[in-house]
Amino acid sequence: MSRSYEEVVGELERALKFGINPSLDGIQALADALGRPERAYRAVQVTGTNGKTSVTRMTAALLAAHGARSGAYTSPHLVRYEERVEVDGEPVAPSVFAEGVSVALDAADRVAAGAAEALGLDAGGALAQFTEFEILTAGALRIFARTGVDWAVLEVGMGGRWDATSVVSPQVAVITGVALDHTDRLGATREEIAADKAHVIKPGSIAVLGPGCAGVEHVLFERALSCGAPTVRVGQGEDDVAWSVRSRPRALGEPLVLDVFGAEGTYRAIELVAPTYQAPNVATAVAAAEAALGPLDERAVRAAFAGLRLPGRFQVLDPSVPLVVDGAHNPEAAGVLADAVRELMPGAPVVVLGVMADKDARGIVDALVPVARGFVCTRSVSPRALDPAELSRLVSEAGGAVYAVESSVATAVEAARLLSSSGVLCTGSLYVAGEVVASYPASSQR
Template identity: 30%
Template sequence: MTYQETLDYLFNALPMFQRIGAAAFKKDLSNTVKLCEELGNPQQQFKSIHVAGTNGKGSSSHMIAAVLQEAGYKVGLYTSPHLKSFTERIKINGKEIPPDKVVAFVEQNRTFLDSLKPSFFEMTVGLAFAHFAEEKVDYAVVEVGMGGRLDSTNVITPEVCLITNIGLDHTQFLGTTLAEIAGEKAGIIKPKVPVVISQYQSETVEVFKAKALEHKAPVFFADRYYRAVQKGLNTSTQKCDYQIIKNNTDTVYSLDLFGKYQEKNLPGVLMVLEVLKEQGLQLAPSIVQAGLAHAAEISGLKGRFQKLGDAPLVYCDTGHNEDGMGQLMEQLQAMPYDDFHIILGMVNDKDLGKVLDLLPKSAKYVFCQANIPRALPADELQQKATDHGLAGVVIRDVNEALSQTLKKASKNDLIFIGGSTFVVAEIENL
């Protein structure tokens, strides 16, 4: 098989949630268990950190991986979805899995895969675990795809679990309240394995405490130990400074991640690193500082409050639900600008009303759509936005939308591109 034929097999032969939505969602771990058994249970051959949550799990996973790599460990990183290339999902020390490894995996296991008929996500998890085991990683940071309890990644027994912010997303699968969603995320908690909760939320705290008690797992609410405050751009380092307060002592960390929402992610990341240190890892403060300072660079993280241009300022972000978009708008609207332009595209299975209500009515909108079946048609998005007092034009292709907006914008304007991971993924110069 060629690499393209292999990708076609992965993407087209089996349904994939990111492209088609609910039809690809399977509430069952049996296929993943069978596939891992066929592969020799590679997930048992390396230490792991398991990361779940609604918002922040991608950034947190990349930060943890970067610090462990800076400490000299060989670190696997499994995340989803990818932005540009399938191989982004599976990395070791920041390097994507080689395409020939993807081809070899499918060729060697084709007969079994054809008989088992696992989902795209199940196959990708098997591929990641097999690659990490073959390359003998010291640690793998494994991000949950959706939920936790029945997510394909939930066949690992990690050294520590991290659960980031809980918000209303994928409610058709995970529940309609924060407590119900937290119950699904809490499904990654394992017997006697420490679990870190990034954010103490009154609606979810008892869910996590009960599940941790059931499994006799130590539980740490990270923002009860650490408080993070974004201080802004450090002009000497061109990174963003965050003040970390613990036990009335202050430490400043400079990050190459600029989203204000990292204030909510950093306590969880630092608490996970503290738990790992208690387990015997050698992580000097200078190592943590260096890893966080270059987290995006080391791990290859893209699309998280990423600046794409100056004069006018252009930012993109993959945040797409109520919590994520609310934090983005708060940070963007605090910036100085003459006119605010928003290039917006969304998928068709989200609660759009709550997100649209968060967007400024004074902004100038361009409505676009990603080239996937789940994309909400741009003209439908325009109509829904109009119903919420947001006015703009339709330019379906995100790159054409950006090109036309740049022609109209002044050097003191601000342009934001977002609303969907898949819209951001199609930006050409990302």
Template identity: 30%
Template sequence: MQYTEAIDYLYSRLPVFHRIGPKAIKPGLGNTLLLCEGLGNPHQQFTSIHVAGTNGKGSTSHMLAAIYQSAGYRVGLYTSPHLKSFTERIRLNGRPIPEEEVVRFVEQQQPLIESVEPSFFEVTVAMAFYFFARHAVDIAIIEVGLGGRLDSTNVITPIASVITNIGYDHTDILGDTLPLIAAEKAGIIKPGVPVIIGESHPETQEVFTSVSASLQAPITFADRQYLVNDLGLVDGIRQASISRGDGSGWLAQLDLLGAYQLKNLPGVFATVEQLQQQFPVTAAQQQEGLASVSLLTGLKGRFQTLGSHPRVIADTAHNQPGLEALFDTIRSIPYKTLRIIIGLVADKDRSKVLSVLPTNAVYYFCQANTPRSLSAQLLQQEARVLGRIGDVFTDVNTALAAALEQADPDDLLLITGSNYTIAELTNL
């Protein structure tokens, strides 16, 4: 079996969320537990940190991985979805799982897969756990796919549970109020395992407090312990001052340039502090990791600069809170004209997303090559009703080419709206 055949097998045989949306989800942990049992229960053979949240969970996972890599630990990292290659989902010290390991897993476990009939995501999770156990990682950072309580990753018992924030996304699956969504995310909290909440919110605080108390899980609201002050971009690096309630403080540098990333820092700092006895990290190692996240872990698509004169930025923000945070950063950047290349998926509440988009931008509407994509023509029509005007293009690269042709050197081009749109960029 070749790598392409192994991937085709996974995609063709198993329900895949990024192709058919919520219909691909198989609720419950039963399939994942059956897969893990057939693999010798690898999820019980390594130490882990579990990360959930509406936005920022991927970036937080990469930050934690970069810090522990800088401290010399052997670090596994599981995130989803991928942008360019399936192998991006499973990393060891920043390097994607080798293609031959994917092939070997599919070849050897094909009878198990066909007996369980899991989803694509369930198999991917099992593959990641098997890979981390085989390679004896010191610690694995595991990002939740969707929600938390019924997510396939929730079979692990971590040494810390991290919940970055709560916002409106996947409301058809997780609930249409912040407390309901928080309850699903709180499903990753385990008995006696410390839980770190990155951003406190009056509507969700009681949910987390109640669940952690019932499970005797020590809880930390990180944004009450760490105050982060944005100092802007200096020599292409995001600078921030950090202060603690005890009066101590320091400067931090972050190579993830979006100002919204600073909201993730309290949760990262609180997690590292919580685990200092088991996994010591010096202040210098912590700073080194944060300043080199993209280099150490291969994170892409987070306020990533793809060109200059005009400046071109790609960002995977795809829901209302994510886009609000993105445009907070955009407003801090000088430009002549803002040109936005955007494509969305069809199975989300688009009215909230479209309402966040600025009216004073030039739009280029496109769609990704996936069944979940919203028609670019329909997106254009819905946006026009709200005063967002632009032309339709067959794909993101055609749209970007048109924007570049029309742009002045001091314009700003932003590509956003969907992971799948960003993934199809040829120069990412």
């Protein structure tokens, strides 16, 4: 049946309570019911603890710059669901999103009804059988088929082995890096987490290993060898793809300029308005695009990055304050963010901090205390958000100054702006970043 955008969003939000399904059975059944839409185009699948959203967007931009119609599937969204599904660099229209997800929901109802009939049980509706991410992924795969993309670049939600995006057999499998995150589900060590993420590498794919894989490459090489998949390594030593920074940005809005020495060619003077920490992601995306297309056109590479924006990744909402949002949600990402603050906000900002309860809040705090003037602790609207009073205790224990504790992101930002003359940084989760972006005038965002 046809559903409005609002009806689709309502059903997705109800499906959230069904959490994570450690199996590919559900998404396989949905893909079968939809006629296997993922076979209508080629795919790049991107996993990794950090950097995977940026690499997904960069890779899609590179493919589009070379004449391919490209799709990008990312998660989570900052403000609206349709942000997760882009075609040629733009989110699909709400009506397109609603149609695609509505068809996926109908397929889920059919699958649930068929399974129940076979067992002699009450179906209970699709939302009792499938997770939000499975339904979203199925909808995105169909949207990409209906819009005629040549390539879809799919960001893994978590891990790799059981992620819904792993219904595809990618031509290119990217692992940006491996750090300790989601240890309750993926494993307690980097090696265990790498073994889970390694499952994006499949027979017929080329594996691209980002610099964050250092130390666990042996796990990924073993998987690639078992699949007969060639590997491309990205790094600064004797790797297949490397980069060199020509100039670092010295102020917000200034570009990072770098050269990338690819496996198929050299691409000089690439400019991207972003902190220097994005340089490895640029190189990883170039490696992925080369694996997909072969040698790239240098002018097309420069054009792809010149117009690229990365929402929620050191995004400047107001350069006059300045007001910056970043979705850093684990200690490794927070450490990288701290380097960007040293580079671009040397006056030390007031940090609006909200963290999810299942994250390493202390590790995030420890990374940010050295670069923060002080903290306004808060929480997002997510029921999984950490109590801001507990967060303020962690900040104090780490030697940080707690300026205020606020019950909402909106009031926290208002308090921080009154307290700071050197800038405000909002971080700790993409949910916090999204709430700030949603409340700020779109016309002023950079």
